[in-house]
Amino acid sequence: MTQDTALLELSADVQAAYLALTPASAAWHERASRVLAGGVSGTVRYWKPYPLSMMAGDGAWVTDLDGRRYVDHFLCGACLLPGHRNPALMEAIAATPQHGSLLLNDVLSCDLAERVQAMVPCAERVRLLNSGTEAVMSALRFARAFTGRPVVIKFYGTYHGQGDDMLFGLDARDRRLGAGITDAAVSQTRLVPFGHPEALGVALAAGDVAAVLLDPSMHHCGLWAGTADDYAAIRDAAHAAGALLIFDEVISGFRLDAGGAQTRWGVVPDLAVFAKAFGGGEKIGAVAGQADIMAVADPARTTPGPFAFQSGTGNDVRNSVAAAIAALDFYKAQEASGGYKRLQSLAERLGNGLSQAFAEHGIGCQYNALGPMVRLFLTAGPKTLDHCLALDPRALNLFHLALITEGVLTLPGSNDFFLSFAHREDEIDHVIAAAGRVLNRFDFRAITEPAEGGHHVH
Numbered sequence: 477m478t479q480d481t482a483l484l485e486l487s488a489d490v491q492a493a494y495l496a497l498t499p500a501s502a503a504w505h506e507r508a509s510r511v512l513a514g515g516v517s518g519t520v521r522y523w524k525p526y527p528l529s530m531m532a533g534d535g536a537w538v539t540d541l542d543g544r545r546y547v548d549h550f551l552c553g554a555c556l557l558p559g560h561r562n563p564a565l566m567e568a569i570a571a572t573p574q575h576g577s578l579l580l581n582d583v584l585s586c587d588l589a590e591r592v593q594a595m596v597p598c599a600e601r602v603r604l605l606n607s608g609t610e611a612v613m614s615a616l617r618f619a620r621a622f623t624g625r626p627v628v629i630k631f632y633g634t635y636h637g638q639g640d641d642m643l644f645g646l647d648a649r650d651r652r653l654g655a656g657i658t659d660a661a662v663s664q665t666r667l668v669p670f671g672h673p674e675a676l677g678v679a680l681a682a683g684d685v686a687a688v689l690l691d692p693s694m695h696h697c698g699l700w701a702g703t704a705d706d707y708a709a710i711r712d713a714a715h716a717a718g719a720l721l722i723f724d725e726v727i728s729g730f731r732l733d734a735g736g737a738q739t740r741w742g743v744v745p746d747l748a749v750f751a752k753a754f755g756g757g758e759k760i761g762a763v764a765g766q767a768d769i770m771a772v773a774d775p776a777r778t779t780p781g782p783f784a785f786q787s788g789t790g791n792d793v794r795n796s797v798a799a800a801i802a803a804l805d806f807y808k809a810q811e812a813s814g815g816y817k818r819l820q821s822l823a824e825r826l827g828n829g830l831s832q833a834f835a836e837h838g839i840g841c842q843y844n845a846l847g848p849m850v851r852l853f854l855t856a857g858p859k860t861l862d863h864c865l866a867l868d869p870r871a872l873n874l875f876h877l878a879l880i881t882e883g884v885l886t887l888p889g890s891n892d893f894f895l896s897f898a899h900r901e902d903e904i905d906h907v908i909a910a911a912g913r914v915l916n917r918f919d920f921r922a923i924t925e926p927a928e929g930g931h932h933v934h
């Protein structure tokens with residue numbers, strides 16, 4: 477039997493198990509497909525044969541329309557770092573409507589920005605806005621305005637939101653993600669391989685680069701974060717070439733440390749962008765940065781220099797700002813009580829337990845764990861960015877679909893295991909046991925690499 481035939485057979489078995497357990501989601505998706513494009517409100521919310529619809533979340537758990545409960549490792553795209561229905565956030569949101577939902581130049585925005593200033597090293601000034609995408613877009617505009625240069629350097633394998641100019645080089649290749657993105661849109665985005673200082677030097681040499689944009693968690697392609705020395709070298713190279721360093725902290729912010737990646741690695745960028753955990757599940761983002769650069773967004777600037785327009789109707793909507801204040805206070809308390817260290821060790825326990833489960837079934841599995849995040853690679857190795865980027869994702873996607881049948885939610889296709897502060901050892905052990913049951917029930921060996929030193933007998 478070829479690998480492709482084995483994959484088809486296994487896929488049919490897993491899908492049959494999934495269909496049998498999730499009829500209400502199947503019915504919902506049929507209805508949703510008649511009105512929402514593809515039945516969903518975003519590409520990553522979809523997977524084959526149809527995605528689940530959830531009706532409630534509670535701590536580390538979610539419940540679907542059939543009433544089945546899952547340990548939630550998706551957390552709505554990593555937004556829910558405080559956990560579902562975190563009491564502090566719920567209270568903060570409940571307290572806001574009595575003053576109205578949106579007020580002109582609300583004092584709450586100051587309360588939030590002061591917290592960001594106190595927690596994030598680069599945040600001399602802050603601009604609040606709606607999403608990670610908008611934050612990246614605005615930070616790039618500020619950098620271009622400040623330097624008077626057009627080009628932005630992006631690393632292969634990174635995701636920086638859905639700006640046309642950023643939907644480019646999401647894997648190891650110079651290709652755009654989907655149709656509708658023009659040559660012009662990507663013409664000022666220069667792709668560089670991560671971990672190759674010479675290539676970065678060449679890309680900076682023309683003197684036309686406004687900023688080097690980096691997600692310090694290297695999340696999208698599998699959590700291949702560098703070291704403090706790597707990040708200091710990237711900053712120094714950017715500065716030597718007259719370019720700014722922008723950290724995209726949409727994933728790393730408030731997650732790897734209460735002060736984000738810049739605190740964890742001690743490398744302070746010129747600008748940084750935040751979203752996701754920043755709002756703890758509410759819609760909000762921010763650009764933060766050095767005062768002289770952020771001055772480009774100051775409509776009343778008195779110092780000479782360029783002005784860059786940035787505005788948004790919902791930039792400081794009260795529910796979101798109030799939730800973000802509560803979230804940041806919650807993260808500070810977690811930092812003080814060792815919560816970040818606890819999550820880091822839970823992530824190691826999860827990565828270790830899952831790769832052990834594969835090893836016990838003779839299947840090669842490596843993992844990366846970074847802060848409260850884990851990524852699996854179905855290979856005996858080597859564990860390198862280049863090797864793992866080239867892996868066929870199909871077996872792992874099927875494993876994630878099979879995990880759903882055992883009460884674990886991750887998205888097949890994005891393959892993240894995100895942890896929230898509501899996750900405990902019990903949940904992690906539930907997930908490891910679920911993986912064991914999946915591997916007992918479904919034979920993944922025909923479509924995976926053997927564990928190191930072993931060989932599969934088919």
Ligand code: PMP
Nearest residue numbers: 607608609635636637691726751
């Ligand atoms: N940057 C990074 C690193 C992200 O992971 C994301 C979202 N996954 C974004 C930017 C875009 O954020 P949003 O979805 O809020 O627009």
